[in-house]
Amino acid sequence: MNRAFAKIIAIFWKDMLTELRTREIIVSVLVFALLVLVIFSFAFGAEAEVTESIAPGILWVALTFGGIIGLNRTFALEKENSRLEGLMLCPVDHAVIYWGKLAGSFTFMLAVAIVVTPIFLTLFNLPVFIPELVLIIVLALTGFAAVGTLFSALAVNTRARDIMLPILFLPVVIPVIIAAVKATGLALAGNHWGDMLIWLQIIIVFDIIYLVAATLVFEFVIEE
Amino acid sequence: MNGNHTLRNGLLQGLGFALMIAALYMVFIYVPTEKHTGIVQRIFYFHVPIAWVSFLAFFVTFIFSILYLWQRKIKIDAIADASAEVGVIFTTLVLITGPIWAKPVWGIWWTWDARLTTSLLLWIIYIAYLLVRRLANEPERGARYSAVIGIVGFIDVPIVFFTVNLWRTQHPTTIVFEGGLTTPMLATLMVCIAAFTVLYILLLVQSANLKFMEAGIRQLKSIMQIE
Numbered sequence: 001m002n003r004a005f006a007k008i009i010a011i012f013w014k015d016m017l018t019e020l021r022t023r024e025i026i027v028s029v030l031v032f033a034l035l036v037l038v039i040f041s042f043a044f045g046a047e048a049e050v051t052e053s054i055a056p057g058i059l060w061v062a063l064t065f066g067g068i069i070g071l072n073r074t075f076a077l078e079k080e081n082s083r084l085e086g087l088m089l090c091p092v093d094h095a096v097i098y099w100g101k102l103a104g105s106f107t108f109m110l111a112v113a114i115v116v117t118p119i120f121l122t123l124f125n126l127p128v129f130i131p132e133l134v135l136i137i138v139l140a141l142t143g144f145a146a147v148g149t150l151f152s153a154l155a156v157n158t159r160a161r162d163i164m165l166p167i168l169f170l171p172v173v174i175p176v177i178i179a180a181v182k183a184t185g186l187a188l189a190g191n192h193w194g195d196m197l198i199w200l201q202i203i204i205v206f207d208i209i210y211l212v213a214a215t216l217v218f219e220f221v222i223e224e
Numbered sequence: 225m226n227g228n229h230t231l232r233n234g235l236l237q238g239l240g241f242a243l244m245i246a247a248l249y250m251v252f253i254y255v256p257t258e259k260h261t262g263i264v265q266r267i268f269y270f271h272v273p274i275a276w277v278s279f280l281a282f283f284v285t286f287i288f289s290i291l292y293l294w295q296r297k298i299k300i301d302a303i304a305d306a307s308a309e310v311g312v313i314f315t316t317l318v319l320i321t322g323p324i325w326a327k328p329v330w331g332i333w334w335t336w337d338a339r340l341t342t343s344l345l346l347w348i349i350y351i352a353y354l355l356v357r358r359l360a361n362e363p364e365r366g367a368r369y370s371a372v373i374g375i376v377g378f379i380d381v382p383i384v385f386f387t388v389n390l391w392r393t394q395h396p397t398t399i400v401f402e403g404g405l406t407t408p409m410l411a412t413l414m415v416c417i418a419a420f421t422v423l424y425i426l427l428l429v430q431s432a433n434l435k436f437m438e439a440g441i442r443q444l445k446s447i448m449q450i451e
Contacts, residue, residue: 150376154369158359167355168373171348172380175387182391202387213379217372220293 007092011100016107018077025073025108033066033116041123055124056184060140060177062120063113067141068166070108071148074101075156088222098149098218102211105152106145113137132187132196139203140180146207147172150214153221179203233429240426243419250412258409267325269412273420275318275343281311281424282346282378285353289374292367298439299432301367304374306431308353310424315347338389345384349377363442 019025040058044051078084087097117137121128148169155164183199193200251269258265288304322340323333334340353373360366 147376150372154356154372157361157365158356158369159361160355160359164352164356164359167348167352171345171352172377174345175380175383178387178391198390202383202390206383209379209383210376213376217293217375220368220372223368 004093004096007090007096008099008103011087011097012103012107015101015104019104019108025070026111029066029070029108029112030115032069033062033112034119036062036065037116037120037123051124052188053185055120055126056181056188059117059120059184060181062116063109063137063141064144064170064173064177066112066116067109067144067148068169070112071105071144071152071169072155072162072165074105074149075152076161079156084222085224088224094219094222095215097222098153098215101153102145102149105149106141109141109144110138113141126188130187132191132193133184136180136183136187136196136200136203139200139207140176143176143203143207143210144169144173146210146214150218150221153218175206176203179206236422236426236429240419240422243415243422247412247416247419250415255408255412256406261329264325264328267321269416270420271318271321271325272413273417274314274321276417277420277424278311278314278318278343278346280421281307281314281428282350282381284428285311285350285374286378289371292371293375298367299436301371302432302435302439303428304371305354305357305367305435306428308350308370308374309431310427312347312350312354313427314420314424315343315350318343319347336388337392338385341388342381342385346377346381349373349380353377363439 037058040061041051044054044058075084078087088094117133118128121130148165151165151168151172155161155168158164179199179202183196183203186196186199247269251266255266255269257263284307285304288300288307292300292304322343326335327333353370356373357366357370360369
């Protein structure tokens with residue numbers, strides 16, 4: 001168990017190092033998410049009542065689409081130079097590869113969220129630090145990463161790889177998006193944990209189900 | 225899956241034909257017009273069986289996807305693929321007949337309630353299933369990837385249904401399906417369900433056979449090219 005964990009960390013750290021040196025994923029995802037934030041704000045107009053009700057939606061659209069761009073890169077880089085085959089040659093359980101990449105995707109999405117969310121809160125004149133929001137984001141991004149890592153590995157081996165990931169990913173994570181938007185709305189309105197519990201529970205259940213399912217099924221996606 | 229089954233196929237086709245004729249008769253001639261909503265209500269007798277069959281089709285794809293990843297037999301994959309295809313066709317019909325019925329009865333084409341949203345999502349997920357199969361780099365990969373989607377996509381369905389249900393109860397709709405079913409209506413519905421289920425089986429068998437033979441031809445071609 002400890003060895004598996006060490007291997008997961010190794011894969012995760014490899015991705016972090018690559019990213020720290022090239023910074024190609026973080027920068028593009030960040031810029032894209034911010035653009036989405038701004039454009040949706042313009043698209044929906046500036047009256048106070050309107051923006052209050054759609055603000056959570058705007059945040060989650062930005063995080064979702066930014067997340068897709070980041071997830072696309074997760075396995076695209078592995079595909080070049082046969083790095084994935086190299087990973088598979090290592091004496092690791094293939095599920096370990098899944099968890100390593102999962103940790104990487106999650107960290108990228110979280111880093112983006114850490115930058116985008118305060119900007120979002122400032123643009124909409126909301127308090128800059130809301131603890132409930134932190135939990136919602138962490139839970140929802142876990143779900144995104146769980147599903148997205150699996151589908152990214154799958155999509156990268158198809159011909160229309162850029163469009164394949166969104167088509168697969170978006171329908172499946174709709175429960176997470178619905179629950180996250182509802183919970184965010186409640187959090188922004190000042191409600192406490194108890195009120196949004198049911199939505200958090202949905203996200204948690206989704207996360208658990210998909211982490212388990214993806215771990216079981218990942219083997220079939222990357223086998224030769 | 226070849227000529228040995230001619231009798232079975234023939235019987236199935238005969239049964240399907242008879243049931244469909246009976247269904248058409250019952251829907252258009254036998255069953256009385258419904259009191260509140262009028263003639264358009266007859267779509268219900270097609271819409272409900274088609275919806276039931278589409279869920280059945282995706283369930284079959286789910287089971288056979290699991291079986292395929294376990295056994296790796298082409299026959300199993302052919303059934304999963306064929307079932308998904310028929311499922312997509314039937315779901316498309318559901319999504320078309322539903323709004324046609326809804327507009328005169330409810331006044332709207334669409335609403336984001338749990339059942340409609342789940343149907344739409346199911347449709348998209350299984351179109352992705354078919355796409356992945358055709359866009360994969362090799363047929364074997366396509367079979368494997370779509371099996372994964374057949375499993376993961378199906379798991380999502382109850383989650384989506386539950387979540388959207390909860391989401392919608394926050395904004396209660398005014399749409400209520402009133403009234404129960406009288407005996408002639410129930411009988412008509414049962415016959416229609418039987419007719420469409422047999423239709424599904426027929427389409428499934430034909431399509432799966434075809435795909436199995438196509439896979440066989442691909443195999444032969446690849447063998448001959450090597451030699």
